[in-house]
Amino acid sequence: MAYPIIDSHIHLFPGSELDTLAWNNPTNPLYKQHSLAEYAAATGSPSNLEGFIFLETDRKNDLESGVGDGSGWEMPLLEVEWLKRIALGTPKEGEGHTEADKKLCLAIIPWAPLPSGAKALEKYVSEVKKHAGESFKKIRGFRYLVQDKPKGVMLQDDFIEGLKWMGKNGYVFDLGVDQHSGGKWQLEEAVAMIEKAHDGVPEAEKVTFIINHLCKPDLAVYNQTDPAFVAWRTAMFTLSKCSKTYMKLSGCFSEMPDTLKNAPVLEIFAALQPYLVVILATFGPFRIMFGSDWPVCTIGVNDAWKKWKEVVEKFCYLASLTQEDQIMIWSGTAIKAYGINELM
Template identity: 45%
Template sequence: MPPPPFIIDSHIHLWDSGDIDKLAWCKPEDTLARRCTVEDYVEAVNSTAPEAEESSSAGDGPRVGYIFVECDRANDGGADWTQPLAEVTMMRQIIEAEGESSSTGSTASSQARCLAMVPWAPVHSGPEVLERYLDAVQEAAGPVAWPRVRGFRYVVQDKPHGTMLADDFVAGLRLLGRRGFVFELGIDQHRRGRTQMEETEALLDRLHGDDVPEAERVVLVVNHLAKPDLTVLNPAADRGFAAWRNAMFALGKASPSHVFVKMSGLFSEMPDALRNQPSNAFFVATFPWFAVLLAALGPSRLMFGSDWPVCTARYASLLAVEGTASSDAEDAAATATTPDKKISKAEAGAWDKWRRIVAQMCYMATLGEDDEAMIWAGTAVKAYGLDTEK
């Protein structure tokens, strides 16, 4: 399935080798303890999944606009803003460099352009602290990059239950709504169970209830399908799947202009048994989740996201069973813990692999051209208020 001519990748992360020790979750031995730059991302977009190499040529990837999402840099529980603001400064440099090179088309920005960024924010600290932080982000971003700050994220998947329903948290989100920013909601149904899904429904009532002025109704973008449990063998009979499905339909009942879901992150959720199957088996196994999303929200509220480079982290073992050359596997192993090395050629195919899986979903669901265009780009434009012409 050839890629569409233009894709908005709604979820990528970037860091250089010198930033690795600033990532709160990353250990020196981790697969992702290496550079992941715009140049590496463009290489991934131009790479081909192993099973498609006979029918595709390298270097013919689609034109891509991406949304940078914060990488959870160390912040001392929200008290220290140094690293989150340094991340904003990093993106400022990338965006300003795009402007300087756009006339020549000589850099990675000619194919992959940053359309928006979503920095970290201490939403849990309440509106007064959050207001000061937004001022600090504006200063760090500068006049060129600040307009591309379209939202903020504070991951709650690893926080105590009740975090997202605290008064300060809700008030912080209402502030983002007043300021016209999106909030990225990172929750984890697989590991945290039904409680986070139930709290999300309660949060929607507090954010979008009849007593909330329209100007304060923040747009919520749910990351990674809320991380469902893909270890389920029989979704139709599983209580966890039923809880996730009910939560998706609850999201679907919310305002169509205020709640969206990213089709991203499932490579990180796949069980070992599924990783040892060909990619088509991965699509078949996950189609029940895709079907729920389409029924509950529809294409106009779903958006493609690669979750690059996280999508590469558990990809090597999948490659081995699909006939990837041993030299590529050795290349992946050699670069895994070398910070200055690029992501291997083999692992770079993860981006194309996920794109093909989403394309297969569109095909199997018999989506029309307009609906497909929403998933690939249109929904992101609507949710984030993007101007793709600038």
């Protein structure tokens, strides 16, 4: 059965703004336009693809100047304007999307200056509102990538106060940590951060955490007694016990060895099975959501979007998930976590 699909994690950027991306350069395989025309080609535009959730693309910024006059927010706000054109169906020539594509944009998660504290965050969100215009209602939360930041950043008082402000104002926080490249301390800090952000906060005002990419474990590790796997599994159990936490079933190609990336779907599934079993046992289908991490998933992988969809389909089938469970993974959890039903 073809269930409705919401891709909970994609990135988009026009060719005219490539140099605003902090991580991109002419030698990068993603140094070209990745808009909805390219996304449609990658997915094959299946009839059951209901839409996507856009995640910020780590545009260049300067937090210090942003605290004062906001000049350090220029490029993240430029991204907000780019998404506004997609969400409202008002493209510029050559941007790779059309008026009809606006229905696919279900939610927008821009960058936000979390380390600058609650006051700066409030000022920044007011600027986002100006730049987003009518598309502001689709901004359901924010992300500040911590996976490449030094130890302690996500435990700073200003960071925690910013998270509390987001929860009080109904925004979710997309959490991107990286055990594979960053180390298990990132998982430990993530747990401590969530506890601090929720401490003393009424349940209704606690910020929702949507965790990206299974926290990026090293998927070259197949031995379940390996210390790296044990540390990851322990963190998943701990994170899942925190209230208002969700997990994205996404981003796995980036953490696979090259030999696995282009292996048959059954081989990929077999390698991931220990990780998928843990995610299902900890978060359950009502807190897991499908996401592709397009176009990052395409690096070194042929037909990445379609292949990942097949892996998740195999997971749902072999886990004997009910129809209700599968609907939640493919779209229901994303609708619930991001509050998309409020827009429908």
